[in-house]
Each structure stands twice: as C-alpha cells, then as structure tokens.
Amino acid sequence: MVQSSGLHDQLSATFAALADPTRRAILARLASGDRSVTELAEPFDMSLPAVSKHLRVLERAGLIARSREAQWRPCRIKAAPLKEVAAWTERYRHIWEQRLDRLDVYLQELQSKQRKERQHGRKSRGK
Amino acid sequence: MVQSSGLHDQLSATFAALADPTRRAILARLASGDRSVTELAEPFDMSLPAVSKHLRVLERAGLIARSREAQWRPCRIKAAPLKEVAAWTERYRHIWEQRLDRLDVYLQELQSKQRKERQHGRKSRGK
Numbered sequence: 001m002v003q004s005s006g007l008h009d010q011l012s013a014t015f016a017a018l019a020d021p022t023r024r025a026i027l028a029r030l031a032s033g034d035r036s037v038t039e040l041a042e043p044f045d046m047s048l049p050a051v052s053k054h055l056r057v058l059e060r061a062g063l064i065a066r067s068r069e070a071q072w073r074p075c076r077i078k079a080a081p082l083k084e085v086a087a088w089t090e091r092y093r094h095i096w097e098q099r100l101d102r103l104d105v106y107l108q109e110l111q112s113k114q115r116k117e118r119q120h121g122r123k124s125r126g127k
Numbered sequence: 128m129v130q131s132s133g134l135h136d137q138l139s140a141t142f143a144a145l146a147d148p149t150r151r152a153i154l155a156r157l158a159s160g161d162r163s164v165t166e167l168a169e170p171f172d173m174s175l176p177a178v179s180k181h182l183r184v185l186e187r188a189g190l191i192a193r194s195r196e197a198q199w200r201p202c203r204i205k206a207a208p209l210k211e212v213a214a215w216t217e218r219y220r221h222i223w224e225q226r227l228d229r230l231d232v233y234l235q236e237l238q239s240k241q242r243k244e245r246q247h248g249r250k251s252r253g254k
Binding site: 093 | 136139142143145146147148151154155204207210213216218219223
C-alpha cells in the first residue's frame with residue numbers, strides 16, 4: 001500500500017505556496033535581491049496586510065526568510081524548496097523527451113515520404 | 128504595476144494539483160504506463176470515489192487525460208504542465224548554485240587554513 005505522508009509534507013507545502021501568481025511574482029522580485037515588505041508591496045495593487053499574508057505563506061513553506069536583525073526586516077528567497085521541486089520534475093523529464101522524440105521520428109518519416117513522392121513525380125514526368 | 132493573472136492560470140492550477148501526496152503518487156504510477164481507475168485505486172487505502180476526485184483535479188489541471196474510447200477508460204499522464212514547472216524552477220537554479228558555490232569557496236578556504244596551520248605546526252616542531 002502506498003502510504004500518504006499527509007498534506008503537511010514539505011513538497012506539498014511548497015507546491016501549495018507556489019499555486020498563486022502573486023506569491024510567484026514576489027519570489028521573482030526576491031530572486032534579484034533582498035527586499036523589505038514595503039518594497040515588495042509597491043508593484044501590487046494590494047494592501048500591506050494582504051502582501052504580509054502572502055509572505056507568511058511563503059515563510060511557512062520555507063521559500064523566504066525574514067531577517068530578525070535589521071530594523072527593516074528584509075525578506076530573502078530560500079532556494080532549497082525550489083531545488084526540491086526541480087529534482088521532483090526531473091523524474092518526469094523522460095516522458096516529455098520521449099514524446100518529443102516520437103514527434104521527431106514522425107516528422108522525419110513524413111519528410112522522407114514527401115521526398116520520395118517528389119522523386120517519383122519527377123521520374124513520372126521524365127518518362 | 129504587476130498584474131496578477133488570477134488564480135486560474137495554468138501554472139497555479141498545476142501547482143495546486145501537485146500540492147497533494149496522493150495525487151503525486153498517482154502521477155508516479157502513471158509515469159510507467161496507462162492505468163485504469165481501479166488499478167490506480169489499488170495501492171491506496173481509499174474508496175474509488177475518493178480516488179476519482181483526485182483524478183478529476185489532475186484532469187482539470189491537464190496533468191492526466193482519460194481515454195473516451197476504451198471501455199476501461201485508461202488514465203494517461205500528460206507531461207506538458209510538468210515541463211512548464213521544470214522551466215519555471217530553472218529561473219531559480221542560479222540561486223541555489225551560487226549559494227553552493229559560496230559554500231564551496233568557504234570550505235576551500237577552511238581547508239587551506241587548516242593545511243597552513245598543520246605546516247606551521249610541523250615547522251615549529253622542527254626547530
């Protein structure tokens with residue numbers, strides 16, 4: 001029997017946190033450097049508490065950390081859960097690559113068929 | 128202003144569908160070949176309707192497709208959304224690689240310091 005590890009495993013928490021375009025946009029901004037909550041809120045048409053709520057979800061999932069030292073408490077991206085997501089998707093790479101390979105074989109067969117038809121056409125006209 | 132594309136964009140739907148260990152276990156089984164709902168339900172301590180509910184979430188997110196032709200309606204994994212997730216995580220690869228590089232530099236410095244200390248120790252004893 002496959003044991004379900006519950007909804008609160010790390011990977012599930014990461015995927016749930018990433019299932020929101022605002023949270024992904026916040027991560028994209030943090031990828032270029034640490035930012036304060038006010039700086040992060042700027043580009044969004046959202047209140048500071050709404051942004052803080054998203055930051056709490058990201059923090060609980062371990063995707064960001066907030067400094068406790070500096071007065072402005074900068075947010076920092078933490079890449080470990082994203083690395084785990086990348087490793088998880090790698091298990092499926094062979095599927096999309098195989099399907100692309102099959103498409104490639106099909107297109108090559110199609111091209112070869114067309115080439116033969118053209119050659120046959122030329123020979124027929126040459127007779 | 129950053130425009131939020133809403134909760135129903137493809138990537139959010141994919142992440143939400145993946146935020147469950149049972150759904151990820153179903154995908155893992157489908158990675159080795161098409162399966163019927165009954166076959167998919169087997170390893171789980173779940174009712175058929177509960178498994179069907181998970182399959183509907185996966186189907187809506189475009190992660191699986193169910194054949195309408197065969198009597199047993201086999202489920203098939205669809206890799207396109209997983210490829211999209213892989214491409215999304217790639218944008219963050221430089222972050223975890225940079226941090227690993229920095230750790231590497233730190234460890235090399237530590238080793239070099241220890242080596243110097245050992246050499247210095249030998250010289251002192253040699254005097």
